[in-house]
Amino acid sequence: MQTEDPKHVITMLVDNQPGVLSRVSGLFSGRGFNIDSLCVAETMDPQVSRITLVTRANALMVEQIEKQLNKLINIIKVRIMEKNRAVQREMALVCVRAKPENRAEILRIADIFRCKIIDAGLEHYILEVTGDAEKLTAILNLLKPIGIKKIARTGTVALFREPK
Amino acid sequence: MSPKVNETAEKQMTGAQILMAVLKEEGVDTIFGFPGGAVIDIYDELARTDIRHILVRHEQAAVHAADGYARASRKVGVCLVTSGPGATNTVTGIASAFMDSIPLVVITGQVPTHLIGNDAFQEVDIVGITRPCTKHNYLVKSIGDLARILREAFMIARSGRPGPVLVDIPKDLTQVQTVFSLQETVHLKSYNPTYRPNKRQLEKVVQLIQDARRPLIFAGGGVILSRASGELTELAHTCIMPVTNSLMGLGSFPGTDPLCLGMIGMHGTYTSNMATSACDLLLAVGVRFDDRVTGKTDAFASQAKIVHIDIDPTSIRKNVLVTVPLVGDCRITLKHLNELIRQGKPVDDLPEKRAEWLDQIAAWRQKGALNYDQTHIIKPQYVVEKLYELTRGQAIITTEVGQNQMWAAQYYRFDRPDHFMTSGGLGCMGYGLPAAIGAQMACPQKTVVDIAGDGSIQMNSQELATAVQYGLPVKIVILNNRYLGMVRQWQELFYDKRYACTDMAHAPDFVKLAEAYGAVGLRATTPAEVIPVLEAGLSSPNVAIMDFWIDREECVYPMVPAGAPITEMLLV
Ligand SMILES: Cc1ncc(C[n+]2csc(CCOP(=O)(O)OP(=O)(O)O)c2C)c(N)n1
Numbered sequence: 001m002q003t004e005d006p007k008h009v010i011t012m013l014v015d016n017q018p019g020v021l022s023r024v025s026g027l028f029s030g031r032g033f034n035i036d037s038l039c040v041a042e043t044m045d046p047q048v049s050r051i052t053l054v055t056r057a058n059a060l061m062v063e064q065i066e067k068q069l070n071k072l073i074n075i076i077k078v079r080i081m082e083k084n085r086a087v088q089r090e091m092a093l094v095c096v097r098a099k100p101e102n103r104a105e106i107l108r109i110a111d112i113f114r115c116k117i118i119d120a121g122l123e124h125y126i127l128e129v130t131g132d133a134e135k136l137t138a139i140l141n142l143l144k145p146i147g148i149k150k151i152a153r154t155g156t157v158a159l160f161r162e163p164k
Numbered sequence: 165m166s167p168k169v170n171e172t173a174e175k176q177m178t179g180a181q182i183l184m185a186v187l188k189e190e191g192v193d194t195i196f197g198f199p200g201g202a203v204i205d206i207y208d209e210l211a212r213t214d215i216r217h218i219l220v221r222h223e224q225a226a227v228h229a230a231d232g233y234a235r236a237s238r239k240v241g242v243c244l245v246t247s248g249p250g251a252t253n254t255v256t257g258i259a260s261a262f263m264d265s266i267p268l269v270v271i272t273g274q275v276p277t278h279l280i281g282n283d284a285f286q287e288v289d290i291v292g293i294t295r296p297c298t299k300h301n302y303l304v305k306s307i308g309d310l311a312r313i314l315r316e317a318f319m320i321a322r323s324g325r326p327g328p329v330l331v332d333i334p335k336d337l338t339q340v341q342t343v344f345s346l347q348e349t350v351h352l353k354s355y356n357p358t359y360r361p362n363k364r365q366l367e368k369v370v371q372l373i374q375d376a377r378r379p380l381i382f383a384g385g386g387v388i389l390s391r392a393s394g395e396l397t398e399l400a401h402t403c404i405m406p407v408t409n410s411l412m413g414l415g416s417f418p419g420t421d422p423l424c425l426g427m428i429g430m431h432g433t434y435t436s437n438m439a440t441s442a443c444d445l446l447l448a449v450g451v452r453f454d455d456r457v458t459g460k461t462d463a464f465a466s467q468a469k470i471v472h473i474d475i476d477p478t479s480i481r482k483n484v485l486v487t488v489p490l491v492g493d494c495r496i497t498l499k500h501l502n503e504l505i506r507q508g509k510p511v512d513d514l515p516e517k518r519a520e521w522l523d524q525i526a527a528w529r530q531k532g533a534l535n536y537d538q539t540h541i542i543k544p545q546y547v548v549e550k551l552y553e554l555t556r557g558q559a560i561i562t563t564e565v566g567q568n569q570m571w572a573a574q575y576y577r578f579d580r581p582d583h584f585m586t587s588g589g590l591g592c593m594g595y596g597l598p599a600a601i602g603a604q605m606a607c608p609q610k611t612v613v614d615i616a617g618d619g620s621i622q623m624n625s626q627e628l629a630t631a632v633q634y635g636l637p638v639k640i641v642i643l644n645n646r647y648l649g650m651v652r653q654w655q656e657l658f659y660d661k662r663y664a665c666t667d668m669a670h671a672p673d674f675v676k677l678a679e680a681y682g683a684v685g686l687r688a689t690t691p692a693e694v695i696p697v698l699e700a701g702l703s704s705p706n707v708a709i710m711d712f713w714i715d716r717e718e719c720v721y722p723m724v725p726a727g728a729p730i731t732e733m734l735l736v
């Protein structure tokens with residue numbers, strides 16, 4: 001099944017127009033490709049947006065995905081990100097249950113992972129975590145036993161590194 | 165982008181006038197449509213031009229007719245329909261044109277801009293609905309964008325791999341005015357089809373052709389769309405390579421040429437399917453390896469190196485793996501290939517090299533020729549064969565879908581491109597009559613025949629009115645088995661003859677139906693009547709239905725069960 005296929009990060013520049021996102025997501029759903037995460041925002045050029053999309057697919061499928069995306073008229077450029085040539089980040093806001101006896105532990109974890117506490121209450125902390133997918137998984141695994149009340153993740157964004 | 169002010173080239177025009185101006189610019193002289201509230205201003209303007217408008221009786225037929233017109237005229241077909249139901253009725257036609265890569269521009273009216281999103285009367289999100297079945301589509305949001313969008317629509321529809329483009333125009337934009345500038349060039353930074361093939365890849369192909377012992381060309385609709393028949397024929401002849409066709413490719417190589425093996429795939433000829441499995445080089449041109457062609461893909465052309473030429477990169481390595489992918493226009497690519505072969509050193513022992521292969525093919529031909537027995541009941545194959553003879557192979561043939569379509573493909577031999585029109589990818593019943601109307605519009609001098617099934621013809625038979633109204637003397641040959649025959653054939657072969665809901669014995673009297681519309685109706689129930697009925701129908705100056713009561717349980721053979729290797733053919 002698809003879940004065993006490797007992850008690929010695809011980045012694309014698209015016309016910043018209504019409907020473009022549904023062309024992309026429609027292509028994935030219509031052709032049975034999967035979307036793990038998807039981020040869209042304007043670039044420095046207000047006419048152009050960048051979409052970063054994470055999918056799981058085998059080699060032939062990724063080839064087909066790239067070609068199909070290129071075929072969409074509103075897509076200006078598509079690139080598959082190879083991990084060692086790109087930087088990737090994801091951000092999560094994690095609301096953890098913060099009983100008095102757990103507070104020190106939470107702060108210690110936050111410190112190790114260099115996250116910020118951006119909201120605190122009698123019963124909770126909200127942590128801002130940034131990193132690659134593995135780092136996020138690691139911190140979530142540590143926080144889970146303490147009690148995660150809710151979570152919001154951005155999905156991956158990525159850029160190719162410039163030549164040194 | 166700074167617009168130059170030019171007194172003669174720029175003036176104030178309404179959206180409806182701008183639409184007419186761009187249609188003229190694009191050389192449109194015929195459109196197919198059906199009016200309604202959202203496009204009433206466009207129609208008002210259209211009536212002041214010399215553009216011919218064919219008033220169909222259902223919007224699906226407008227799109228099929230534009231499809232037939234586009235194929236026969238090699239121009240972009242144009243449709244005009246109203247919002248809501250007018251727009252939704254076009255979807256099937258658009259989907260069919262999309263799968264067959266037919267260039268269309270479909271103009272739909274939309275509710276006024278301020279009502280969009282309000283569930284207004286006759287509002288439907290047609291851009292959302294047709295997104296997956298158009299090459300591209302647009303909702304026009306501002307009058308300033310209208311001319312540019314329309315020009316882009318035509319450019320996109322006809323270039324690269326052609327396809328339908330839909331433009332949705334809100335009613336208020338047809339009424340307001342703006343400045344219109346003539347002939348601005350269209351430029352799309354994100355759309356740039358590859359026409360020219362990679363040189364190095366081409367050289368590899370030349371080598372493969374020269375090394376091959378058992379080469380086979382597999383030619384599809386892309387050869388017809390890119391007008392590459394001449395180049396293809398030259399290549400086949402100089403390199404002595406037999407040719408098989410997909411359904412969409414029929415006519416791209418002369419059907420009567422000794423190197424022509426006929427159609428491939430589920431109902432392909434024995435020779436084509438055997439040759440595909442045995443060849444050591446398959447040169448696939450303008451095809452997309454549909455599952456009806458390949459059967460079980462693992463077993464498909466398993467001994468062959470495959471070269472795949474197509475303008476659409478997504479067609480390549482989608483269904484089958486290939487040795488040499490070649491992205492490019494079929495015609496340009498084959499032209500280069502022919503040049504390289506001409507320049508290279510001639511292979512002088514070529515005929516000897518190919519002799520064994522051609523002998524093998526001749527043996528398959530003998531063993532598995534298409535055949536049938538014309539007994540006391542009319543056989544559909546006989547009707548198509550006689551139609552072929554009486555029209556001397558010169559007619560434009562459209563088809564409906566089902567057995568009728570396959571018999572047309574098998575028994576009418578197409579020597580030229582643009583003479584066989586069928587809903588190949590979508591397999592859409594109801595295509596043939598409106599497509600014939602469109603083709604007849606494009607080619608008034610030609611005989612245009614819809615080879616139909618009794619089921620399919622009922623899906624768009626209202627278009628008889630259109631044909632009669634405009635004096636388009638299309639001929640309809642109904643291979644009447646009083647069944648949804650192709651489905652019945654599957655039920656016979658794979659469902660123990662349980663004919664669930666495929667009996668169509670309750671049908672109109674097609675002779676009377678023709679007469680009700682002011683057309684000629686003829687019927688043949690015995691073999692002896694076949695030729696006289698064909699002669700009378702074909703020579704009539706009027707629209708004519710010829711209703712042939714054929715053997716009800718005749719099947720289409722050969723047949724490869726879905727998903728089986730294509731060598732596993734059920735023969736008669
Ligand atoms: C719009 C549509 N609906 C259903 C089908 C499925 N279908 C394929 S062939 C066929 C039978 C067509 O019957 P008829 O037109 O009489 O042709 P025959 O096979 O008998 O020649 C059907 C129902 C289809 N292709 N298109």
Ligand SMILES: [Mg+2]
Pocket residue numbers: 617618619643644645646647648649
């Ligand atoms: Mg039938």
